[in-house]
Amino acid sequence: MEHLYYKPSGKIPVKGIFISIITAFVITVILSIIYIALQWFIPFIYLNFFIAAGLGFGVGAGVFIAIGLGKIRNTKYECVLAALCGLLAWYSQWALFVSLMSEAKGSMGGGMWVRSSFNLTGFWYILTNPEILFKAMLSLNDAGTFTLKHNTVSGTLLWLVWIIEAVIIIGAPMLFSLSGRSTSPFSEQNDQWMEERELEEKLKTVTDPDQMIAELNSGNLKSLKDFLPADDLSDDYATLRIYESPGDPVSYISVTNISHIADKKGELKKETKPVIEYFRITTALN
Structure with missing residues (x-):
């Protein structure tokens, strides 16, 4: 697809x-x-x-x-x-x-x-x-x-x-x-590059990327609203970036898992792992 x-x-x-x-x-x-x-x-x-x-x-x-x-x-x-x-x-x-x-x-x-x-x-x-x-x-x-x-x-x-x-x-x-x-996503309708923004809310870590992709393919966007509680201080989470252009009915999203792993010195190192990139959606996300 x-x-x-x-x-x-x-x-x-x-x-x-x-x-x-x-x-x-x-x-x-x-x-x-x-x-x-x-x-x-x-x-x-x-x-x-x-x-x-x-x-x-x-x-x-x-x-x-x-x-x-x-x-x-x-x-x-x-x-x-x-x-x-x-x-x-x-x-x-x-x-x-x-x-x-x-x-x-x-x-x-x-x-x-x-x-x-x-x-x-x-x-x-x-x-x-x-x-x-x-x-x-x-x-x-x-x-x-x-x-x-x-x-x-x-x-x-x-x-x-x-x-x-x-x-x-x-x-x-x-x-x-x-x-x-x-x-990068470009709005052919508006003849401009789409604006990128990252939601402030953190998503729960995506443990089964295939399942999320299958849900998105079927039009189910529930997994994109599975936010962590505001007071959750976990070092592992996922971020959601949205690419959109005013008036363009089509937008794109990217989901990335963020984790912090301790190195040999015991210091936490941030690691990122893309889950999905530039997935096409036609439903507004706030």
């Missing part, structure tokens, strides 16, 4: 294409600049993995925003845009890095430079001439760009580091897009 769950219409507004591409590309370039700035001024190579992950997921978030502004309801389009932005982020940060290296002075050793200056002309030249960029990468690989335990990292090991970096920067946005904006 796939029709009982939200499924994106697949629509790609012409205007939305321009809005999404421009927005996503601008955000991507800005994040790439921030990425290089962090790498340049934070001389801790062990943090590079987290900085790269930050860039990757930041680009993914940028695509999420861009898809929302463009009102794109096509998951394949979002995935392709995420891949393009990932490639743009990887390429533009390299172009910026190489342009800064060409202006760098005062070596600190191991590929760290005391100072440099941004040259827009030089950056644009490298950005628009891939062959120059790749030649520079070969030279940098031979010389090394950082040290590890007082040894300059170059050659095969440095290529491996760069490949891992590229996989993170390009792959993270694509991973982010799998549950991106285009998968």
